[in-house]
Amino acid sequence: MRTLGIIGFGGFGQFMVKHLQPYISVTVHDLTDLSHIAAEHKVEWGTLQETASKDIVILAVPVQFLESLLLEIKDYLKAEALIVDVSSVKVKPIELMLKHLPLTVDILGTHPLFGPQSGKNGIKGLNMVVCPVRSKKMRAITHFLRNVIQLNVLERTPETHDKQMAYVQALTHFIGRSINEMDIPDVEQKTPAYQYLLDIKRNLGGDSMDLFLTIELENPYAKKVREEFMGALKSLNDRLEHIKR
Template identity: 30%
Template sequence: MNKIISIGIIGGTGSMGRWFKDFFSAAGHNVLISGRTTDITYADVAKECDVVILSVPIDAAISIAKDIGPLMHKEQLLMDMCSLKEEIVKSMTDNTKAEVLGTHPLFGPFTDSIKGQNVILCPGRGERWLKWIENECSLRGAVVCVMDPLTHDRHMAVVQGLTHFTTICMARTLQKMNMDACNVLSCSTPVFKINYNLIGRLFAQDIDLYKSLINKNKNFKDVLEIFISAMDEGKDALLSGQDESGTMFMENIREFFKDTCKDALKESNKIISALYS
């Protein structure tokens, strides 16, 4: 399928929607944007476009899929960009005869290019458009991975849920200790500075989005329990007063990560160099 496609992006007024409007326009496709206040309605794009993309918050996407799904026919594709997949893929599949594809670009709207970025595809119905989108992304250098929605959400409970949760809790710790930028950055190490920037990065963006990555992921509670038990173990081992137990605890973890540690050291050195260049 190498022809020009008409693509309608619902929520194309938002940050990811605008990013993908530019992406698909640069690829030569015709892109229409629809939002709650645009002249082009959701129904217009559902009736007119080959591909309809839902790029709105997840609750809105689930509800819009119910409204526009019945307007679409089986030659079309209904896809979404939501960060969780189980409910939205079900909502799309249940409410339309069109092909259905859950899509999760694992990058944000400040990314310059799709090259090297991960994109997860969760097929709902049909093969034809799945191949098309795989091609559109991988031709431009994305790393595309196909998986079922449940597996996706389980991974995201760690990749997004745990990552953002620990950032929020680190921020809360600094707040409780009244360690703001004025009194902490002058004595920061490069690694602390990166962590500090990651806190700022999160709170500079849409809090509701981050909140939903944690509290709408059904798998997060299990991850959190494991995390809390790991903290307890760490506390026992490292604060036991016996140096050896801390060493054994950390050696055991190092054994799990093995050679990847050396690569991670190289990669993180690049980040630190970029921070001071």
């Protein structure tokens, strides 16, 4: 039977385990000792070396920590292993995996477009981006994702992914974190549109600061979209300030 190691057992690592554990024997590892949470999920807790030496290894750490992790694990990997990243950006992790991983291992970039909040009622039909890099098992993986987990699999280049995610995610998380910091109130006399804002606040409120930094700073196209948004806010506000009353 094939074995799976998940390195990074934060919000997304823990969420993924619930969906993968029925199909494969899973070992998890994190810098922090989260063995009690692994026990709750009924998966094995391993050392970094044990977890990195499985048939499939999923890297679920924020991208800003990926390079040092790759350097730590590259000598522990099985020659024929499949290494998968799940990062919210795709250009940078794929460059790093190509730079540091041995030529014998298969590499697959992925981005599940859901998480603990958006997937809490099930993940059937949700989107998952795949960026094949080098993998002999691509057909079997796509079959598993589409037909067993029942995701909507979208194949994209890393550049196309990051360009679109600058709007889809960097803009949404920028607004989401702002309204979380403002702590906008829930009130009875609300409109459906305000409920959308409250839903964004709830959906993104539990995400870590490290995830926010990945989405905003590691996507090469995110800064331009933030600037466009800030420009639009400023120009709207200027127009309001200049209306004579």
